[in-house]
Amino acid sequence: MSLTSALNTAQSIFNTTGTQSSVVSNNISNSSNSDYVRRQAMVTTSLNGAQVVKISRAQEDALLKQWLKASAQDSGQQTLLSGLTDLKSIMGGNDYETSPATYLSTFKEKLQAFRTSPSSTIAAQSAVTAAQDVANSLNSASKSVQAVRQSADKDIATKVSTLNTLLAQFKTANDAVKSETATGGNPADALDEREKLLKQISSIVGVNAVDRENGDMALYTTDGTVVFDTIPRTVTFVAQDTYTAQTKGNGVYIDGVQLAMGTGSTTSAQGSLQALLQVRDDIAPKFQSQLDEIAKSLVSMFSESDGATPATTAPGLFVWKTSTGAPGGVPTTTGVIDGISATISVNINVQTGVINPATGLSGDPMKLRDGSISGVTNLNPTGKTGFSDNLDALYTEMGTAQTFSSNAGLSSNVSIMDYASNSIGWLEQYRSDATTASENTSAALSRSTEAYSNETGVNLDEELTLLLDIEQSYKAGTKILNAVDEMLKSLLDIAS
Structure with a gap:
């Protein structure tokens, strides 16, 4: 992997985790809002790493x-x-x-x-x-x-x-x-x-x-x-x-x-x-x-x-x-x-x-x-x-x-x-x-509310778990960035 490719991968990780953390934070802040439907960042992978393609809304028309x-x-x-x-x-x-x-x-x-x-x-x-x-x-x-x-x-x-x-x-x-x-x-x-x-x-x-x-x-x-x-x-x-x-x-x-x-x-x-x-x-x-x-x-x-x-x-x-x-x-x-x-x-x-x-x-x-x-x-x-x-x-x-x-x-x-x-x-x-x-x-009504909430509402445990996963992804990106930084320093030291 070239240094340019590694930098692109790290940038992709930071962009993705930034969007994901924003979505999760928004979910958590609306956890007590009964009129809020949970969002999820949909991620796909490419040669440059993972990236968010859309923000999905957990819509359930039949339950609604x-x-x-x-x-x-x-x-x-x-x-x-x-x-x-x-x-x-x-x-x-x-x-x-x-x-x-x-x-x-x-x-x-x-x-x-x-x-x-x-x-x-x-x-x-x-x-x-x-x-x-x-x-x-x-x-x-x-x-x-x-x-x-x-x-x-x-x-x-x-x-x-x-x-x-x-x-x-x-x-x-x-x-x-x-x-x-x-x-x-x-x-x-x-x-x-x-x-x-x-x-x-x-x-x-x-x-x-x-x-x-x-x-x-x-x-x-x-x-x-x-x-x-x-x-x-x-x-x-x-x-x-x-x-x-x-x-x-x-x-x-x-x-x-x-x-x-x-x-x-x-x-x-x-x-x-x-x-x-x-x-x-x-x-x-x-x-x-x-x-x-x-x-x-x-x-x-x-x-x-x-x-x-x-x-x-x-x-x-x-x-x-x-x-x-x-x-x-x-x-x-x-x-x-x-x-x-x-x-x-x-x-x-x-x-x-x-x-x-x-x-x-x-x-x-x-x-x-x-x-x-x-x-x-x-x-x-x-x-x-x-x-x-x-x-x-x-x-x-x-x-x-x-x-x-x-x-x-x-x-x-x-x-x-x-x-x-x-x-x-x-x-x-x-x-x-x-x-x-x-x-x-x-x-x-209580049963309908519960069923609808289970599918569209925010579960704090799930969101906090997802936030930990995002944190791990972010750490991986920082490690890649640190490795590239060390390599660039080594190259500069050799050149000088």
């Missing part, structure tokens, strides 16, 4: 696609579970102490005590107070359900805004990848950035990533709607300022196509957006309908009639207001009356100390016993203190099967007590199933 799918499913499931947990909290937690079912049970007990002692003013007042607690619990629950819907609506608006921003950033990263690929540069950093954005997008709306020529990538939703193709597609949504039971939430549109909401306790939602739509437009409204059916049944059960043909009827113990604010009559529809649970209250004619402005008279709880709350009739015209026929009938009615709307998602031929309990059971079963599903999606 699996991770994106697992991420979208888990994001949707966790979002759904969060919404169900919010609805459960309305009922007072694990014991459901603030649920209408709990207050209905207490009211039935107080009504039983009153029918046992129909002459007791205290028993009458206790029954009326318990009825007020039932009405208040329905009011509060209805208000809270709409608050959950409004919160979901605000979250949707935030997610849509974030998604549009991410898609704009995705275009910049995608253009950088295409540019580097077309010019023969190193697109690794741009690929990392694009992949990071892709992960964030998939948690909001599930997407299928399609690779195309020159490093380009297009994004489609699972139902085929274009999300990104050369340019980002616009995602639109109009938020609502307030929510009532009558409010219909606006849809989310991607490139003009409406995004479907998720379905089921093991939700079909891909990403948080579809799950938020499911909470806002399916689960919460159905729970609201169940509250409304309880309220409607109470108004009907405790209404009063003069018994004539045709009969004159009017709300008795429980009254309500229509959406226009006018007093509502005795419900006759078989369907759900949206929002009746938000306006139900106890008739002022039985509230002690409350003056009815129409009559100028103070409320009397004994009117519940006599069936004369509305004024259309009086079942106890002689004022018998032991009269309990009406109380007996009302108590029996609370345990009698009623017809409820099937649109509320519960059995329609049960007593109001069972219906209220079934409503809690429906919510709890939904939440329990969603919890199990969330554990499964979380585990699937």
Whole structure:
């Protein structure tokens, strides 16, 4: 080997080890960055020794696609579970102490005590107070359900805004990848950035990533709607300022196509957006309908009639207001009356100390016993203190099967007590199933993350071992350089 050849070999070693050490150092510095994909200097040998031909990126497209799918499913499931947990909290937690079912049970007990002692003013007042607690619990629950819907609506608006921003950033990263690929540069950093954005997008709306020529990538939703193709597609949504039971939430549109909401306790939602739509437009409204059916049944059960043909009827113990604010009559529809649970209250004619402005008279709880709350009739015209026929009938009615709307998602031929309990059971079963599903999606995401990280992440032990190998190569180069230096000195000494 000539001295020139030896010098070229040493120079090749120094160039190669310099590039390798730079790549390894970069890997080590990003070992804790989950959005970084490991780089490797690809080395080949020639007559002049080893040299780096390219910087390779440990890209695993199949594992990435699996991770994106697992991420979208888990994001949707966790979002759904969060919404169900919010609805459960309305009922007072694990014991459901603030649920209408709990207050209905207490009211039935107080009504039983009153029918046992129909002459007791205290028993009458206790029954009326318990009825007020039932009405208040329905009011509060209805208000809270709409608050959950409004919160979901605000979250949707935030997610849509974030998604549009991410898609704009995705275009910049995608253009950088295409540019580097077309010019023969190193697109690794741009690929990392694009992949990071892709992960964030998939948690909001599930997407299928399609690779195309020159490093380009297009994004489609699972139902085929274009999300990104050369340019980002616009995602639109109009938020609502307030929510009532009558409010219909606006849809989310991607490139003009409406995004479907998720379905089921093991939700079909891909990403948080579809799950938020499911909470806002399916689960919460159905729970609201169940509250409304309880309220409607109470108004009907405790209404009063003069018994004539045709009969004159009017709300008795429980009254309500229509959406226009006018007093509502005795419900006759078989369907759900949206929002009746938000306006139900106890008739002022039985509230002690409350003056009815129409009559100028103070409320009397004994009117519940006599069936004369509305004024259309009086079942106890002689004022018998032991009269309990009406109380007996009302108590029996609370345990009698009623017809409820099937649109509320519960059995329609049960007593109001069972219906209220079934409503809690429906919510709890939904939440329990969603919890199990969330554990499964979380585990699937964890496994996908581990598998992807094992193939593309940085292993410090491996990098440090490689750094030692590079050090040995560098030492070999220095030995060659020292040998050439000694030879050159010898030649100079001979020449002099």
